[in-house]
Amino acid sequence: MNHTATARLGVELGAGSVQLSATGDWSARNALALDAAVRNAVEVAPRGLPVSLDLSGVDEIDTFGAWHLANLAKALAAQGSVASVTGLAPRFAGLLTLVGQASEGDAMPPPARWTPLGALEKIGRNTADAWASLALLVNMLGAIGDAAGRTLRHPSTFRLTSAIHHIDRVGLQAVPIILLITFLIGCIIAQQGFFHFRKFGADDYVVDMVGILVLREIGVLIVAIMVAGRSGSSYTAELGSMKMREEIDALRTMGFDPIQVLVLPRVLALVIALPILTFLGSMSALYGGELVAWLYGGMSPDIFVARLKDAISITHFKVGMIKAPFMALVIGVVACTEGLRVGGSAESLGLRTTASVVTAIFLVIVLDGLFAIFFASIGM
Amino acid sequence: MAIAADIPRIRVRDCVVGFGDRVVLDHVSIDVMAGEILGLVGGSGSGKSVLMRTIIGLIPKRSGTIEIMGQNQDTLSDEDRQITQRRFGVLFQHGALFSSLTVLQNVQFPMREFLRLPEHLLAEIAATKLAMVGLSRKDADKFPSELSGGMTKRVALARALALDPELVFLDEPTSGLDPISAGEFDALIRTLQQTLGLTVFMVTHDLNSLHMVCDRIAVLAQGKIAADGPISEMMLSEHPWVKSYFRGPRGQLISQRLQHASV
Numbered sequence: 041m042n043h044t045a046t047a048r049l050g051v052e053l054g055a056g057s058v059q060l061s062a063t064g065d066w067s068a069r070n071a072l073a074l075d076a077a078v079r080n081a082v083e084v085a086p087r088g089l090p091v092s093l094d095l096s097g098v099d100e101i102d103t104f105g106a107w108h109l110a111n112l113a114k115a116l117a118a119q120g121s122v123a124s125v126t127g128l129a130p131r132f133a134g135l136l137t138l139v140g141q142a143s144e145g146d147a148m149p150p151p152a153r154w155t156p157l158g159a160l161e162k163i164g165r166n167t168a169d170a171w172a173s174l175a176l177l178v179n180m181l182g183a184i185g186d187a188a189g190r191t192l193r194h195p196s197t198f199r200l201t202s203a204i205h206h207i208d209r210v211g212l213q214a215v216p217i218i219l220l221i222t223f224l225i226g227c228i229i230a231q232q233g234f235f236h237f238r239k240f241g242a243d244d245y246v247v248d249m250v251g252i253l254v255l256r257e258i259g260v261l262i263v264a265i266m267v268a269g270r271s272g273s274s275y276t277a278e279l280g281s282m283k284m285r286e287e288i289d290a291l292r293t294m295g296f297d298p299i300q301v302l303v304l305p306r307v308l309a310l311v312i313a314l315p316i317l318t319f320l321g322s323m324s325a326l327y328g329g330e331l332v333a334w335l336y337g338g339m340s341p342d343i344f345v346a347r348l349k350d351a352i353s354i355t356h357f358k359v360g361m362i363k364a365p366f367m368a369l370v371i372g373v374v375a376c377t378e379g380l381r382v383g384g385s386a387e388s389l390g391l392r393t394t395a396s397v398v399t400a401i402f403l404v405i406v407l408d409g410l411f412a413i414f415f416a417s418i419g420m
Numbered sequence: 421m422a423i424a425a426d427i428p429r430i431r432v433r434d435c436v437v438g439f440g441d442r443v444v445l446d447h448v449s450i451d452v453m454a455g456e457i458l459g460l461v462g463g464s465g466s467g468k469s470v471l472m473r474t475i476i477g478l479i480p481k482r483s484g485t486i487e488i489m490g491q492n493q494d495t496l497s498d499e500d501r502q503i504t505q506r507r508f509g510v511l512f513q514h515g516a517l518f519s520s521l522t523v524l525q526n527v528q529f530p531m532r533e534f535l536r537l538p539e540h541l542l543a544e545i546a547a548t549k550l551a552m553v554g555l556s557r558k559d560a561d562k563f564p565s566e567l568s569g570g571m572t573k574r575v576a577l578a579r580a581l582a583l584d585p586e587l588v589f590l591d592e593p594t595s596g597l598d599p600i601s602a603g604e605f606d607a608l609i610r611t612l613q614q615t616l617g618l619t620v621f622m623v624t625h626d627l628n629s630l631h632m633v634c635d636r637i638a639v640l641a642q643g644k645i646a647a648d649g650p651i652s653e654m655m656l657s658e659h660p661w662v663k664s665y666f667r668g669p670r671g672q673l674i675s676q677r678l679q680h681a682s683v
């Protein structure tokens with residue numbers, strides 16, 4: 041075989057019959073040329089005349105070439121021409137029969153195209169999906185509650201080792217990055233405060249702002265968002281790949297409840313870890329604020345602490361901490377629900393992991409807003 | 421393409437492969453000639469898949485040489501290696517289908533990449549390849565997660581054969597197929613080998629396939645090729661593992677049945 045070999049299909053119109061002669065290399069690399077040649081021959085050949093197809097000039101046939109020959113025979117038959125084949129080398133006969141049989145059947149349907157109606161349908165489907173997702177979240181919350189109830193009745197079934205392992209992963213191992221980020225956020229808030237408040241001589245109120253903002257809102261929010269991105273995504277990916285490999289089905293057939301074995305320890309670990317991380321993060325942010333106040337704002341640490349004592353009360357601290365476990369629950373429920381929704385493909389794993397992080401962050405912020413209304417109305 | 425027929429399509433010399441301190445392949449040497457169907461047998465965990473993956477270049481070897489189509493794989497440039505790789509098809513033991521593509525798209529994937537073909541041709545030819553391995557057109561739009569084990573094997577085979585390769589590696593192609601399909605599969609391999617001059621490196625436990633399609637059989641045991649020859653030689657071998665494999669109760673049964681059939 042050489043790379044320049046070409047494939048041809050010669051057409052000769054005789055009196056009362058048509059002569060087709062195939063020559064050259066009928067293989068994959070000439071598939072495109074063959075397609076054109078076959079179409080041309082079918083067009084040129086007058087309908088209803090007997091056709092004789094001479095294959096003696098063919099050097100090579102692979103499945104692509106064989107498919108084209110089968111296609112040619114089919115098209116001629118459809119035109120009512122009777123085709124007879126001559127000169128077929130015996131070594132190709134088996135392949136031709138095989139491909140001839142295999143290429144029978146209906147034509148493949150053309151791929152779907154974009155239509156306005158299709159776009160509308162997509163919007164509709166996505167909306168329905170969004171509702172279905174919400175229902176799944178509520179369903180998961182219920183299932184977790186149920187599993188928790190069962191575990192309380194039979195404490196020995198609780199997966200303590202697993203829970204502790206996850207507390208280590210989502211809690212302890214997250215401490216350095218959480219401390220670093222909240223520290224930087226504290227610094228930035230204080231710096232912006234001094235920069236703008238100084239213009240009207242309100243330097244002192246920077247401490248109030250940093251204290252209240254960090255304890256009530258920023259501390260818990262930043263930590264929750266970090267945890268959603270860091271641990272929520274890993275929960276989804278873990279459960280999703282277990283789902284893909286039928287590990288979850290295996291658990292179920294052995295009589296374990298995946299919610300109790302996999303989801304409960306994970307969610308519980310988050311509910312325990314997030315308040316601790318929130319506390320550490322808030323302290324780190326306050327420390328960052330204090331440092332900036334000293335180095336940038338020229339306020340000594342003693343004065344900062346004294347002002348902080350006046351500015352904040354235990355209520356502010358409580359408001360932040362009360363929110364933390366609820367946010368953890370939201371993150372855990374979303375992450376595990378999305379994980380168990382993973383289908384069979386790698387793509388769906390990626391899709392669900394993205395959905396998990398985006399949904400968790402969105403819901404955390406919505407929840408924060410609801411809490412703000414709630415605390416305002418009870419005067420906290 | 422333009423290589424002499426007497427140069428082995430695959431030539432492995434003194435190949436050593438191990439993981440950590442465990443040596444799986446210990447100075448393995450084996451040749452596969454053009455147009456030959458080689459069956460590789462051996463116990464579970466004896467390193468058959470490892471040998472296949474090493475030849476393909478997926479597992480690094482500690483020493484030895486591997487030549488494919490007369491080219492030493494170690495000295496090839498990346499570009500040349502890719503060109504060589506395009507000339508062989510691989511069926512992995514667990515299918516290794518792309519999970520986010522449909523069955524049809526899986527088969528089209530290599531064609532789309534290496535042949536410039538219009539969409540309708542791609543679809544028709546891929547569907548024909550699927551039909552050749554015994555799948556119907558209504559399975560074409562399924563995703564790999566929706567397939568049965570045997571169907572997965574068939575799609576993987578159709579994908580391995582998508583480009584009409586000169587050399588195919590098959591890791592347990594008939595495991596998980598019902599006996600009828602396994603028989604059809606054997607016939608398909610035979611036909612392709614006869615028409616396309618296909619060279620086949622096949623790992624298999626299927627005694628029927630070994631009898632029906634393999635020109636030569638190599639036995640891997642204790643990290644070495646313990647025996648190597650046509651089935652008739654295997655039936656006479658005194659190597660203990662080979663003996664119990666081919667002349668154990670199941671081996672006896674099948675060889676007797678085949679003898680009756682051919683008489």
Ligand SMILES: Nc1ncnc2c1ncn2[C@@H]1O[C@H](COP(=O)(O)OP(=O)(O)OP(=O)(O)O)[C@@H](O)[C@H]1O
Pocket residue numbers: 439444462463464465466467468469470471513
């Ligand atoms: N990536 C790997 N890391 C460590 N050990 C491996 C790895 N791949 C294979 N092995 C080991 O190499 C040995 C040979 O494995 P291999 O998959 O080749 O077996 P096999 O002969 O194909 O068996 P089977 O017939 O069951 O498929 C096994 O002991 C396996 O544990």
Ligand SMILES: [Mg+2]
Pocket residue numbers: 468469470513591
């Ligand atoms: Mg194997």
